[in-house]
Amino acid sequence: MNITRSKELFTEAQKYIPGGVNSPVRAFKSVGGDPLFIERGEAAHMYDTDGNAYIDYIGSWGPHLFGHNPTFIMEALYKAMENGTSFGAPTEMEVKMAKLITELVPSVERVRMVNSGTEATMSAIRAARGHTGKEKFIKFEGCYHGHADYFLIKAGSGALTLGVPTSPGVTKGNAADTLLADFNDIESVKKVVAANKGEVAAIIIEPIAGNMGVIPATNEFLTQLRQICDEEGIVLIFDEVMTGFRVAAGGAQEVLGITPDLSTFGKIIGGGLPVGAFGGKREIMETIAPVGPVYQAGTLSGNPLAMSAGYAALKYIQDNPQVYTDLEEKSKFLNDGLADNLKQLGKNYYMTRIGSMSCMFFTEEEVTDFQSAVKSDTALYGRYFNEMLKRGVYLAPAQFEAMFVSTAHTRSDLEHTIKAHYEALKAII
Numbered sequence: 001m002n003i004t005r006s007k008e009l010f011t012e013a014q015k016y017i018p019g020g021v022n023s024p025v026r027a028f029k030s031v032g033g034d035p036l037f038i039e040r041g042e043a044a045h046m047y048d049t050d051g052n053a054y055i056d057y058i059g060s061w062g063p064h065l066f067g068h069n070p071t072f073i074m075e076a077l078y079k080a081m082e083n084g085t086s087f088g089a090p091t092e093m094e095v096k097m098a099k100l101i102t103e104l105v106p107s108v109e110r111v112r113m114v115n116s117g118t119e120a121t122m123s124a125i126r127a128a129r130g131h132t133g134k135e136k137f138i139k140f141e142g143c144y145h146g147h148a149d150y151f152l153i154k155a156g157s158g159a160l161t162l163g164v165p166t167s168p169g170v171t172k173g174n175a176a177d178t179l180l181a182d183f184n185d186i187e188s189v190k191k192v193v194a195a196n197k198g199e200v201a202a203i204i205i206e207p208i209a210g211n212m213g214v215i216p217a218t219n220e221f222l223t224q225l226r227q228i229c230d231e232e233g234i235v236l237i238f239d240e241v242m243t244g245f246r247v248a249a250g251g252a253q254e255v256l257g258i259t260p261d262l263s264t265f266g267k268i269i270g271g272g273l274p275v276g277a278f279g280g281k282r283e284i285m286e287t288i289a290p291v292g293p294v295y296q297a298g299t300l301s302g303n304p305l306a307m308s309a310g311y312a313a314l315k316y317i318q319d320n321p322q323v324y325t326d327l328e329e330k331s332k333f334l335n336d337g338l339a340d341n342l343k344q345l346g347k348n349y350y351m352t353r354i355g356s357m358s359c360m361f362f363t364e365e366e367v368t369d370f371q372s373a374v375k376s377d378t379a380l381y382g383r384y385f386n387e388m389l390k391r392g393v394y395l396a397p398a399q400f401e402a403m404f405v406s407t408a409h410t411r412s413d414l415e416h417t418i419k420a421h422y423e424a425l426k427a428i429i
């Protein structure tokens, strides 16, 4: 496979950009090799700067529910551009977008647009702290909520599971209010809540985790989590940046049947442009300026281009509910094919799938949380990734991510992927 131009660009990029990329996971560090520089996307395919074609299962890390450049999004964008790019003043499209989100996700009574998932989650934590007057919050090992300082924390030692920074630059002060519990382990939550009685403002969780591979929280766990939050006056935040509008029009909260107090969104709601949002109960959201005292702002929040693309995406979902039947059929066909391959090869790698997000872990043990996920053989995943790339299939360049199917993936794309998966595994095991 000729990747000369990508290599040239990567060398050049590293002169100006840390690691040559604008987001670390793109650097292929955990799978080896150099990143491919992509020239264009079209439907379920991407083409690199050397003209190599790939079936794309990253979908820009989730936004492309309809594949690249769907006509209805591109037309909305072109139309919006004719009027200008940004005004720093309210527009009708922001009203339409907010209304549509409240229609699709009933738990959202008020919503504020921001420019990334990170902004959404950090703002939701601030709203919860402002609303409750409490300072600590609980997150779960293996869940990723963006790169705000107080999220870059891992379990420290001790029963209180006090957080310790995972990254230089994150201060102990910032870590002090972040508490860690174990995903799908309600006893670990009870222990942390009891050890911090009356001090916990919020519990934030990916209801279907997509950043330690794909691992759903069990309904029982979420039900008990909801109960603890009700009893303790804790704000329950569902981080649906990845799952929102991905697994259902109403997100994971619709699929799992649990209602959070606040939800955060990103990815799909931008139609491929930078957008995040946080929203939920009116009484909590109205702590946010200018109604309430909790400050939150953004120059390009709700900008017309991102709103037009995002609105087109969500309106399409509202008007075409069969999108999710189509995604389910395609995703099931693909997953069944991959599972068949494993059977033929005598391999029992653990697979998870919720709708059009899935993961194959290179471990034969059940994966239900971070501790079991990290047993996966990441080196083997790296070899698998590169074998698939050679066969024109572009997966996430890291084991602990999700594989996304879009409505643009055709039957022949899926059949090609199943065949490549068989050959790739045969080549490495």
Ligand code: KE4
Pocket: 023, 024, 025, 026, 061, 116, 117, 118, 119, 121, 144, 145, 146, 147, 206, 210, 211, 239, 240, 241, 242, 266, 267, 276, 401
């Ligand atoms: P952004 O700030 O990257 O828009 O969103 C942060 C975020 C928050 N919450 C969840 C559940 C997320 O999955 C993310 C971002 N996801 C990663 C992919 N695992 C983005 C990819 C990247 O960092 O380049």
